[in-house]
Amino acid sequence: MHPHISTFYLASVRVRAAELLPWIVALAAFFLFPDFLSLGARILIYILLVLSLDLVIGYAGIVTLGHAAFFGIGAYTAGILSAHFGIKDPLLQLAAAGTVACLVGFGTGLYVLRTSGLTLIMLTLAISALCLEVANKATSWTGGADGLSGVTIAPILGYFRFDLWGKTAYLYSLAVLFVVWWLVRTLLNSPFGASLAGIRDNRTRMEGIGALVNRRLVQVYSISAGIAGLAGALLTQTNQFVGLNALGFELSGEILVMLVLGGVGRLYGAFIGTAAYLIAQDQLAKKFPEDWYLGVGILLVGVTMFARGGLLGALDSLTARLRRALKL
Amino acid sequence: MHKHPALIGLMFTAVWLATSAPASAQTVKLGVVTTLTGSNSLLGEHMDKAIRLYMEMHKSDLPPGVNVQVITRDDGGPSPDKSKQLAQELIVREKIDILTGIVWSPNGAAIAPLATEAKIPTVLMQAGASANVTMSPYFVRFSFGTWSAPYYMGAYAAKHYKKVYIAVSDYAPGADSEAAFEKAFKEGNSDGTIVGRVRMPLATADFVPFLQRARDANPEAIFVFVPAGKLGASIMKAFGDLGLDKAGIKLIGTGDITADEELPTMGNTPLGVITVSHYSGNGDRPANKAFYAAWKKAYGENSIPSFTAVHAWDAMGGIYHAIREQKGKLDPDRTIELLRNYKTDDSPRGPIAIDPRTRDIRQNEYLREVKSVDGKLVNVELEVVGKMVVDPWVEANTK
Structure with missing residues (x-):
């Protein structure tokens, strides 16, 4: 087994028991920590975003620093639909946000994915900066630096209102995450997923055997953008507000940190990394409101030094060592 | 000791329990959402310092048996989703009576629907975008409007x-x-x-x-x-x-x-x-001189308070007024009523009053x-x- 690529997580089409763990934990948290649901909803939304990032970085090898652009586009799509067009149905907004982000991903992907390496990073960065500036300038649509307020969201399916305690927001985000996870998992287990891994590991050879490399990359990039857009819409709906930071460069960097922390290209790295990062941040910030960044920094240094594949990578090598020990 | 991690944990818990003050019926909980980290933390730091200084100097102004507990949260800058989450937690988990702080206008805008729904009197210490104060009937602004x-x-x-x-x-x-x-x-x-x-x-x-x-x-x-x-x-x-x-x-x-x-x-x-x-550190008023002297005494001769420190100082004056009038048992609507009619001639910036109609500051x-x-x-x-x-x-x- 290649050390940095883990096929373990996708070896079986059937869902293994361990893969149900995140969902059991998420449901248990709903009942065990009723006071933490708004943090919980935020974690679920960021997991969705980081999952979309893992799809491009971990599985297709597209290194991007501009993924927040699609998140922001989704967030603003949902917000603008509500504030300017009176479309307040959350599921309709979700569909629209995913579609718009997917289309923008397709449009920009056609162009930027012809490049690779540093050029690609710079181009994704540039696109995200452009989106930020457009949102900053188009104040009549986006509210500019003041943010887009006046976003109201109708109850889900006409029944479930977004409540103060974040119960609806939590379960709703969980449901969306579950559906997307299922789709992504299925996608990665398909021949399409296999061809992505092939492109990531040896692009030249994939071209040699006649794979449509560029087309595959644009496809996965668009899908990933669409998922990021869904996450953005969820953020808008649970906050009833959109700010410029949804498009910011800082966010693109932060989600990359979460992914690295959890483990790249492992599907569940997004779950564990995001949850660990946001919970650590939340707890440290409450104990040490002025110095909590130091704690987050130490955590990251620790992970990069001692657990190269992130938290999941550490777990992998631990189980591998355990197996070897047991065989002896 | 190495064999007993549980024991160490227990000790920490004991210390934590001992240091966190027991909440009595007469404790007024003040939630503060402000910016203490990141590249724009100066205003938030001044806010925090002014709040502490005011509380330190006005202990005797509270009715007997009433104390004020401040719970501070860092939003890290203009980040509406995070501030909203923090405000929500302060409301549902910490059961705060009053929310205050708020450096950035977008953060205030994100908190507005929450303040309205939960009926939490929210005292803006900055958040200068003119429209901000209009966004919730539970908002009162002690800073200024950009216009x-x-x-x-x-x-x-x-x-x-x-x-x-x-x-x-x-x-x-x-x-x-x-x-x-x-x-x-x-x-x-x-x-x-x-x-x-x-x-x-x-x-x-x-x-x-x-x-x-x-x-x-x-x-x-x-x-x-x-x-x-x-x-x-x-x-x-x-x-x-x-x-x-x-x-x-x-x-x-x-x-x-x-x-x-x-x-x-x-x-x-x-x-x-x-x-x-609306404020100059050099302003020739007794209240300003006293404020300046207290600030320098607490934070050093070279520390110069920004206008945000004065906003926070005055906001605390309004909050303490509401606490005194209700003898420490706060009702949200009564608190807003008291705050919107608040006035004093003794602010470092001169006379100030909250305009009852707009809940914005008059100065x-x-x-x-x-x-x-x-x-x-x-x-x-x-x-x-x-x-x-x-x-x-x-x-x-x-x-």
């Missing part, structure tokens, strides 16, 4: 200059300042002309090209708005380098370009710069000039150009 200072600067400029150039930072408060200045300028003098205008990128620190363009338009004065902080010094540098003062062009603006705490870094260029603001806007006093540059108040005024935008747009 105010440029509006009264415009009214003053109309009387003294015929040709003015406008240079503002390219973001929402910049656009507001431009609109407010221009409105008052045109109202005050129909012959006055805006000879040119430019929006300067927020990220730039080199203002020479922009001020050069302004100079080429040959105005009598340049009105400048940039966000409070380091950019004021950059403006001064460009102004001095281009020799605009020697060319007889006057620099005017809101207090943000000559912020008290930044003046020591600006050299002598700011001498003679005219600005409008003096002072015309100031940068002068050298005892070898230090300070903003000297010349006259009151807006007497006990509410932000004009809020005044016009509140139903």
Whole structure:
């Protein structure tokens, strides 16, 4: 087994028991920590975003620093639909946000994915900066630096209102995450997923055997953008507000940190990394409101030094060592 | 000890339990959402320091048996989703009675629906975007509105200059300042002309090209708005380098370009710069002198309080008033009623009052000039150009 690529997580089409763990934990948290649901909803939304990032970085090898652009586009799509067009149905907004982000991903992907390496990073960065500036300038649509307020969201399916305690927001985000996870998992287990891994590991050879490399990359990039857009819409709906930071460069960097922390290209790295990062941040910030960044920094240094594949990578090598020990 | 991690955990728990004060029935919980980390943490730090200083100095002002517990959360900068989450937790988990702090307008806007739904009186200590205070009936603002200072600067400029150039930072408060200045300028003098205008990128620190363009338009004065902080010094540098003062062009603006705490870094260029603001550290009032002395005693001779510190100080005055009147048992609607009718003549900025209709602050806007006093540059108040005024935008747009 290649050390940095883990096929373990996708070896079986059937869902293994361990893969149900995140969902059991998420449901248990709903009942065990009723006071933490708004943090919980935020974690679920960021997991969705980081999952979309893992799809491009971990599985297709597209290194991007501009993924927040699609998140922001989704967030603003949902917000603008509500504030300017009176479309307040959350599921309709979700569909629209995913579609718009997917289309923008397709449009920009056609162009930027012809490049690779540093050029690609710079181009994704540039696109995200452009989106930020457009949102900053188009104040009549986006509210500019003041943010887009006046976003109201109708109850889900006409029944479930977004409540103060974040119960609806939590379960709703969980449901969306579950559906997307299922789709992504299925996608990665398909021949399409296999061809992505092939492109990531040896692009030249994939071209040699006649794979449509560029087309595959644009496809996965668009899908990933669409998922990021869904996450953005969820953020808008649970906050009833959109700010410029949804498009910011800082966010693109932060989600990359979460992914690295959890483990790249492992599907569940997004779950564990995001949850660990946001919970650590939340707890440290409450104990040490002025110095909590130091704690987050130490955590990251620790992970990069001692657990190269992130938290999941550490777990992998631990189980591998355990197996070897047991065989002896 | 190594064998007993549980024991260590137990010890920590015991220490934690011992240090966290037991909440009695008479504890008023004050939630503070502010910015203590990131590149823009100065205003949040001043907010935090002013809150602590006020509480330290006004312990005896609380009714017997009542104490105030402050729970501070860091939002890390303009991040609406995070501030909303923090506010939500403060409300549902910590069961706070009053929410306050809030440096950034977008963060305030995100919290507004929450304050309305949960009926949490929210006292804004900054959040200057004019519209912010209108967003929830449970919002009360003790800082200022963005429209105010440029509006009264415009009214003053109309009387003294015929040709003015406008240079503002390219973001929402910049656009507001431009609109407010221009409105008052045109109202005050129909012959006055805006000879040119430019929006300067927020990220730039080199203002020479922009001020050069302004100079080429040959105005009598340049009105400048940039966000409070380091950019004021950059403006001064460009102004001095281009020799605009020697060319007889006057620099005017809101207090943000000559912020008290930044003046020591600006050299002598700011001498003679005219600005409008609601607070000057040099303001010659007993309440201000007392505040200044207390601040310096607590935080060091070189620490200069920003206007945000004064907003927080005054907001605490309002909050303590509401606590006293209700003897520590707070009812949200009664608290708002008390706050919206709050007034005092003893603020460091002079007399202030909350306007009952808009829940925004009513205060003096002072015309100031940068002068050298005892070898230090300070903003000297010349006259009151807006007497006990509410932000004009809020005044016009509140139903």
